[in-house]
Amino acid sequence: xxTRNFLWNFTKKFVTFGLxxxxxxxxxxxxxxVRGGSMSPTFNPKTSPSTGTFSDDYVLVEKxxxxxxxxxxxxxxxxxxxxxxxxxxxxxxxxxxxxxxxNRQNNDVLKIPEGHCWVEGDNAASSMxxxxxxxxxxxxxxxxxxxxxxxxxxxxxxxxTPPEGLSSL
Amino acid sequence: MKFVNYIAQWRSAAKExxxxxxxxxxxxxxxxxTNNYLCSPTHVYGPSMLPTLNLAGDVILxxxxxxxxxxxxxxxxxxxxxPLNPNRNLTKRIVGMEGDTVTFFDPLRxxxxxxxxxxxxxxxIQGDNIYASxxxxxxxxxxxxxxQGKVFFRVWPLDVFGRVDQ
Numbered sequence: 001x002x003t004r005n006f007l008w009n010f011t012k013k014f015v016t017f018g019l020x021x022x023x024x025x026x027x028x029x030x031x032x033x034v035r036g037g038s039m040s041p042t043f044n045p046k047t048s049p050s051t052g053t054f055s056d057d058y059v060l061v062e063k064x065x066x067x068x069x070x071x072x073x074x075x076x077x078x079x080x081x082x083x084x085x086x087x088x089x090x091x092x093x094x095x096x097x098x099x100x101x102x103n104r105q106n107n108d109v110l111k112i113p114e115g116h117c118w119v120e121g122d123n124a125a126s127s128m129x130x131x132x133x134x135x136x137x138x139x140x141x142x143x144x145x146x147x148x149x150x151x152x153x154x155x156x157x158x159x160x161t162p163p164e165g166l167s168s169l
Numbered sequence: 170m171k172f173v174n175y176i177a178q179w180r181s182a183a184k185e186x187x188x189x190x191x192x193x194x195x196x197x198x199x200x201x202x203t204n205n206y207l208c209s210p211t212h213v214y215g216p217s218m219l220p221t222l223n224l225a226g227d228v229i230l231x232x233x234x235x236x237x238x239x240x241x242x243x244x245x246x247x248x249x250x251x252p253l254n255p256n257r258n259l260t261k262r263i264v265g266m267e268g269d270t271v272t273f274f275d276p277l278r279x280x281x282x283x284x285x286x287x288x289x290x291x292x293x294i295q296g297d298n299i300y301a302s303x304x305x306x307x308x309x310x311x312x313x314x315x316x317q318g319k320v321f322f323r324v325w326p327l328d329v330f331g332r333v334d335q
Contacts, residue, residue, distance in 0.1 A: 023202065
């Protein structure tokens with residue numbers, strides 16, 4: 001009887017904990033790993049140039065911005081890939097809905113449609129972003145990156161201003 | 170002595186309040202999870218889905234499991250986030266999945282039919298009432314990730330209570 005009671009209590013605690021975790025990570029704040037080098041050097045700066053390996057950064061993602069979908073230039077956002085809904089990408093917003101956006105590479109000027117935004121990776125050389133799949137629907141955005149939380153020596157806020165050399169700014 | 174009594178009383182009141190808050194919080198969390206992962210009620214209105222859904226407004230249940238595991242297909246009624254305004258939801262019918270060829274015409278823009286191929290990771294959605302629907306014919310195919318849920322049950326009005334046929 002004692003063990004059963006213990007198991008029951010344990011399950012109850014476990015389920016409650018799970019519910020709270022899921023709710024908080026869905027609605028308020030969550031931590032996700034960054035894979036790949038498309039946002040280098042903001043995330044995953046190369047640890048050793050010879051081997052070319054990336055160490056995964058863990059970043060804090062806040063979801064309060066999803067109440068109004070108000071973003072500003074240079075925000076780093078997490079969004080579901082328009083090509084594959086199972087993948088999520090982390091990129092930087094370069095242009096907001098309704099803006100004229102000039103692409104420095106091929107001198108195209110295009111208008112971002114209503115409800116869309118233009119995203120680009122900080123590492124222009126190896127980044128799968130709006131240059132390949134076009135403007136991204138705002139509804140696909142899952143949150144805004146605010147801090148790097150792991151590894152310890154890289155803890156710090158993420159600046160909203162992109163580093164030098166991004167194609168349009 | 171009086172002071173000790175007072176403290177004890179206050180303590181029990183605080184404990185009770187804390188317990189109630191915890192229960193409310195748990196309930197809200199549970200509500201969030203069922204709403205986002207199982208099914209949620211939605212109120213839909215407008216002329217775009219006539220005659221399947223009424224003009225005046227229906228309350229329907231949308232389940233969120235099928236979109237998550239990729240089990241939505243032709244003819245399913247889905248709730249999608251509008252590509253033009255992320256704060257709005259639309260209820261439409263899926264007409265084409267990725268790679269399909271869709272032929273459509275817009276009666277408001279003349280009789281010419283157009284044919285498009287739905288790109289990878291996108292779906293083509295259309296309202297049942299082609300004369301009064303703002304859908305993929307205007308804003309093009311939408312990414313699969315915008316699909317919020319699949320409509321499977323109608324709760325209101327009561328005379329059509331029951332499953333929504335696909």
